[in-house]
Amino acid sequence: MSYIKAGQDANGNDIKLHYTDQGTGQPVVLIHGWPQNHEAWNYQLGELPKHGLRVVAYTRRGFGNSSKPFEGYDYDTLADDLKAVLDELDLQNVTLVGFSMGGGEVARYMSRHGGARVAKVVFVSAVTPFLLKTDDNPDGVDKSVFEDMTQQMKDDRFGFLQAFGKDFYGVSTLSHPVSQAVLDWSFNMGSLGSQQATLGCAKAFAETDFRRDLETISVPALVIHGDDDKTVPIKNSGDRMNQHLKHATYVTYDGAPHGLFITEKDKLNRDLIDFAVSGTVRSDDNR
Template sequence: MPFITHETKEQNVDLYFKDYGHGQPVVLIHGWPLSHRAWEQQIWAVVEAGYRCIAYDRRGFGHSDEPWDGFDYSTLASDLHSIITKLELKDAILVGFSMGGGEVVRYCTDYGTDNISKVALISSIIPLVAQKPDNPDGVPQKELDNIMKALQNDRVDFLTDFHKNFYNYDQLKDRVSQAQLEYDWTIAAEASPRATIQAAKAWAETDFRSELKNVNVPCLIVHGDADNIVPIETSADQAAKHIENNTYKIIKNAPHGLNVTHKHELNDALLSFIKQDVKELIA
């Protein structure tokens, strides 16, 4: 299987990735608590549109190594930097789903955008999940604490209901199958328990508001207005206000997992953005 080894003073971490197609590289960064397989409906679309598509597993998830530590966003962004560097990617387009939006923004903060053409935030946690006095639409701390307790006490049971909420399953059974829920559960259940909890702390606690100014390339923001996992008011609405050069697409009645339930709408928006000339997006 293809791996890239991210070598640091502390440890070496092997990151599993898939690399298809040719042309301008599009890097897909998956959400929590899944793997690169969550991008199944987007990988083929990107490749058939004439682009090179790289999708990798975050450390602790999928086939990547499962270290005990290193789930803060700067370390995760350094994993992304290692992939971009070792694959010698130029003019890359970064696409982050949910938690993956954090790697995109922290990459812009820690490494700049000289080698990045565009970015996309899909159902993203950016800029802040938690409810604060200055972020009243965020998720209450009690709910976040309950998630952490459930992950500690019975992670695999928690994941069963989580994925139903991920897709608004009761309302969208015509768009997502029971088999998809079971498939996602299998992927999530096989992830490192430690990584699952530590990564959840990262997306629940990290405040990216001061970093939005570092996203200085064209940015696509896509979010569902029925997202029960990451409320649109605390995420995409704020990101669209503070990322200077953005294209904001709200998908009506779409849940968090719109990459499956509204795959055609997402693919159309993503490919339209990818194909558009950077000069036109900046103008």
């Protein structure tokens, strides 16, 4: 296994981030969602390197085989971890791709570290610009929704993860866009996260305001969201991104759930390849 050092915890222990580095060419860095790890990018890691791209995917602290410190699950720290990945591998002209929670890391990195080493950014099913409903964010999600999630995880995190996976991929009594094997695989990824990381990151993506972060981004940007996303509803996220990232290209996937890196893998792969290579995506009726 390959690891990158991302500082130390409060006890002086090294924090190591598990990563994979595939292919050669223009670098693309994939940042996974909550509560999974970089293995979630299975279909992207298997396809993007075939198209002249060097693809790096790493696991956020607290999850998978990365170190699991007790602290450090705020977005400033997570953005610093991303910086450690880019610096250690000396990546230049990077296309940063953030899925769900990972979109927050993209936004915070771009403002906190001035967009160093980054040429393009992609937000996929992202939690940006700001999920929590507040007086100045009336279109957000009510705080009680996140409080209920937190309580469920404290009571029975594994039971929560099993139920969460169904909404994540749009599984219902009448709809089965993924197999039980995919649900099991996703559950196993989530179960490898620590309790503290799972709770801490949920608090971070629920409560962090990325609106000012987004307004610092001037590089080409792509926003992708499924219009049947029950986990991060499009009306609270994708549809609001152009208020703060006005130059971004916005692509919606008809009928797609949150976990579109699986359910719409071919479409997503094509759009990521096109954008990383040329800075544009095709406009057709296949969306």
